[in-house]
Amino acid sequence: FRFLTRAFTWAxxxxxxxxxxxxxxxxLPVFPELGIKFLYTSIWNSSENVYGILPQIWGTVYSSIxxxxxxxxxxxTIAIFITxxxxxxxxxxxxxxxIELLAAIPSVVYGLWGIYVLIPLIRPIANLLHEYxxxxxxxSTRLSGLGxxxxxxxxxVMILPTVAAISQDALKAVPHKTKEAAFGMGTxxxxxxxxxxxxxxxxxxxxxxxxxFGRALGETMALAMLVxxxxxxxxxxxxxxxxxxxxLANTFPEADVGLETGALMYAACVLLLITLIVNIAGAVIxxxxxxxxxxx
Numbered sequence: 618f619r620f621l622t623r624a625f626t627w628a629x630x631x632x633x634x635x636x637x638x639x640x641x642x643x644x645l646p647v648f649p650e651l652g653i654k655f656l657y658t659s660i661w662n663s664s665e666n667v668y669g670i671l672p673q674i675w676g677t678v679y680s681s682i683x684x685x686x687x688x689x690x691x692x693x694t695i696a697i698f699i700t701x702x703x704x705x706x707x708x709x710x711x712x713x714x715x716i717e718l719l720a721a722i723p724s725v726v727y728g729l730w731g732i733y734v735l736i737p738l739i740r741p742i743a744n745l746l747h748e749y750x751x752x753x754x755x756x757s758t759r760l761s762g763l764g765x766x767x768x769x770x771x772x773x774v775m776i777l778p779t780v781a782a783i784s785q786d787a788l789k790a791v792p793h794k795t796k797e798a799a800f801g802m803g804t805x806x807x808x809x810x811x812x813x814x815x816x817x818x819x820x821x822x823x824x825x826x827x828x829x830f831g832r833a834l835g836e837t838m839a840l841a842m843l844v845x846x847x848x849x850x851x852x853x854x855x856x857x858x859x860x861x862x863x864x865l866a867n868t869f870p871e872a873d874v875g876l877e878t879g880a881l882m883y884a885a886c887v888l889l890l891i892t893l894i895v896n897i898a899g900a901v902i903x904x905x906x907x908x909x910x911x912x913x
Contacts, residue, residue: 624727626659629907630792634864636889637876637889640882640885640886643878643879643882644882644883644886646879647879647880647882647883649875650876651668651879651880651883654669655669655670655672655880656669656671656799656887657669657671657673657777658671658673659671659848659849661823661868663872663873663877666876666877667875668877668880668910670861670864670884670887672848672850672858672859673848673859673863673864673884674861674887674891675850676844676859676861676863677767677856677860677862677888678834678859678891679842679858680765680768680833680840681772681830681833681834682774682830683765683769683773683854684769684772684773684776685773685776685826685829685830685833687769687770687773688772688773688774688775688776688777688829688833689780689825689829691773691777691781691827692776692777692778692779692780692784692829693780693784693825695716695777696780696781696784696785696788697710697784697788697810697815698786699712699713699785699816700788700789701788701810701814713785713912716777716778716781717782719775719777720778720779720782722807723838724775724839725839725840726902727771727774727836727839727844728771728839728841728842728843729842730771730836731767731768731771731839731842731843732763732842732843735770736760736762736767736843739760739767739770740762743756743759743760743766743855744759744760747759747760747845747855754852754855755852756853756854756855757851757852757853757854757855757856757865758851758853758855758856759855760855763842763843763844763845763846763857764843764844764854764855764856764857764858765844765845765853765854765856765857765858766854766855767843767869768839768840768843768844768845769854770856771843772805772833772836772839772840775832775833775836775839776829776830776833778827779828779829779832780826780828781825782825783822783824783825783828784818784821784822784825786821786823787818787820787821787822787824788814788815788818788819788821791814791817791856795796795813795814795817796809797814799812799813799814806885820903821903823902824837824903826899827895827896827900827902827903828896829893830895830899831896831899833890834862834888834895835862835888835892836851836862837862837863837865837866838866840860840862840863841862841863841866842861844857844858845857845858845859846859846863846864846867861884861885861888864881864884865884865885865888868881869881
């Protein structure tokens with residue numbers, strides 16, 4: 618069993634290295650021509666062979682952070698309600714299974730749901746926010762259809778099962794005597810949960826948030842269908858935007874073999890690097906937040 622475990626571990630590492638090698642190998646020939654300016658310019662024009670992905674980098678990180686705020690908050694809240702005896706067992710069991718089923722829905726179905734259900738539902742509210750709060754940068758544009766807001770809402774729903782499931786496991790792993798000891802010290806139910814249970818399970822909860830963030834960074838089809846694919850850098854959540862994954866999905870099928878394909882592989886390298894940095898940073902923080910983790 619140890620041999621198999623180590624073999625699969627090393628196989629995973631080699632697979633990751635192989636992916637980086639293949640994508641990097643396609644990027645290196647175009648790097649001298651595109652250079653670092655590829656990361657901070659905003660024009661993607663295949664007819665003139667001018668490429669830059671600053672709007673896509675911004676859209677990827679911005680949409681993922683917003684989705685993590687929403688999906689993370691509701692995911693951890695759901696985990697608390699499921700694990701801390703707020704609900705009858707049958708309701709808790711049904712809710713848990715419904716949330717887990719959300720993870721099984723294909724992203725293209727989420728995209729269609731966003732187009733035909735979510736956007737018509739939120740458009741009047743979004744335009745009302747723009748009318749009265751348009752002076753705030755987050756609502757400075759109108760929501761005409763596709764845009765960042767519907768993409769973020771769908772993305773939040775997509776990462777919610779991951780955050781909720783792992784947060785549940787982290788809270789269940791806290792010994793029940795810890796909660797009883799908190800009650801013995803005179804805390805209320807919510808004080809015991811928020812000041813004892815959640816901090817004790819913070820390592821696992823933060824790990825859930827990191828995985829959810831990584832899931833949001835790499836989401837492709839739903840965002841390609843909903844985000845609007847506009848190369849712009851803006852704080853407005855009602856404006857169309859673009860992400861690296863959406864750029865790859867929308868552009869690759871018709872890309873010219875040559876510089877444009879190399880530019881897309883360069884963009885894929887950037888997305889892979891962002892994801893790796895997020896996961897490595899999350900693993901380090903979780904290790905330090907876990908008792909004795911910095912000694913391992």
